[in-house]
Amino acid sequence: MIEIFTSDDLDASVESIRRRYAGTPRVGIVLGSGLGDLADRVESKTVIPYREIAGFPTTTVEGHSGNLVLGKLAGVETAILQGRFHYYEGRSLASATAPIRTIAGLGAKTVVLTAAAGGVDPKIVPGSIVSITDHMNLIGENPLRGPNDARLGPRFPDMSEVYSARLRGLAIDAARETGIELGFGVYAAVAGPSYETPAEIRMLRVLGADLVGMSVAPEAIVARHMGLEVAAFAIVSNHAAGVSKNPITHAEVLEAGKIAAPKLGVLVARFVAKIAAADT
Ligand code: HPA
Numbered sequence: 001m002i003e004i005f006t007s008d009d010l011d012a013s014v015e016s017i018r019r020r021y022a023g024t025p026r027v028g029i030v031l032g033s034g035l036g037d038l039a040d041r042v043e044s045k046t047v048i049p050y051r052e053i054a055g056f057p058t059t060t061v062e063g064h065s066g067n068l069v070l071g072k073l074a075g076v077e078t079a080i081l082q083g084r085f086h087y088y089e090g091r092s093l094a095s096a097t098a099p100i101r102t103i104a105g106l107g108a109k110t111v112v113l114t115a116a117a118g119g120v121d122p123k124i125v126p127g128s129i130v131s132i133t134d135h136m137n138l139i140g141e142n143p144l145r146g147p148n149d150a151r152l153g154p155r156f157p158d159m160s161e162v163y164s165a166r167l168r169g170l171a172i173d174a175a176r177e178t179g180i181e182l183g184f185g186v187y188a189a190v191a192g193p194s195y196e197t198p199a200e201i202r203m204l205r206v207l208g209a210d211l212v213g214m215s216v217a218p219e220a221i222v223a224r225h226m227g228l229e230v231a232a233f234a235i236v237s238n239h240a241a242g243v244s245k246n247p248i249t250h251a252e253v254l255e256a257g258k259i260a261a262p263k264l265g266v267l268v269a270r271f272v273a274k275i276a277a278a279d280t
Pocket residue numbers: 116117118119195196212213214237238239240241248253
């Protein structure tokens with residue numbers, strides 16, 4: 001199965017949104033498991049279910065609701081992807097990352113990725129928010145595999161600074177101003193859907209990972225392919241396998257998301273305001 005997302009597909013998805021929304025989002029935000037409530041902060045919003053957008057797959061995971069929410073967050077025109085697609089759902093990474101391309105097609109210059117993650121570094125505690133500084137794509141697949149569409153980006157895009165240091169500086173300021181503690185770490189992206197074994201987590205630790213999760217990296221790669229500036233925040237839902245003795249459950253991941261969501265909402269809203277303020 002080759003499922004690619006071409007610039008024609010992009011034009012079709014943007015056009016289906018353009019019929020209902022005339023704005024230009026400055027920032028796109030992807031909300032991970034249990035984090036959907038951030039969209040409640042958006043004002044004068046247009047909500048478009050994914051199934052009504054040409055070229056969008058539909059979500060299957062509990063906790064991912066599947067809406068594009070467009071409107072103002074902290075006074076800034078924002079496009080929120082409430083629900084994301086994962087490799088483990090069985091689709092190609094090119095199709096799973098289509099919404100990132102659509103956000104860029106609508107005019108966003110920045111994408112903020114959020115996701116639940118396991119803490120590989122034992123010092124990273126559940127409930128904390130970590131700014132992702134770099135990733136290791138260990139999914140075994142790349143969203144850019146297949147024919148390159150030069151209208152979307154270059155064949156061999158640079159990945160030496162996927163997560164913008166400039167944006168990280170703004171995130172640090174936003175965290176300080178809102179009194180929210182922010183950690184920093186390297187994210188290992190794995191295919192899932194099974195959680196890791198303790199041996200796999202020891203391997204990831206040796207490789208230099210601080211966090212592990214089943215998303216973020218493919219979206220970040222596609223965003224960089226299109227020249228977007230990227231920031232990513234992990235909500236640490238659990239100690240990774242073997243770091244603590246507890247088994248890992250999806251319910252626990254959703255619960256941690258729910259608890260951290262208000263904190264993340266405050267942080268991301270301030271962050272978005274800072275991104276817009278830095279433009280001027
Ligand atoms: N492993 C992989 N993905 C995850 C985890 C984990 O422990 N927690 C939340 N997403």
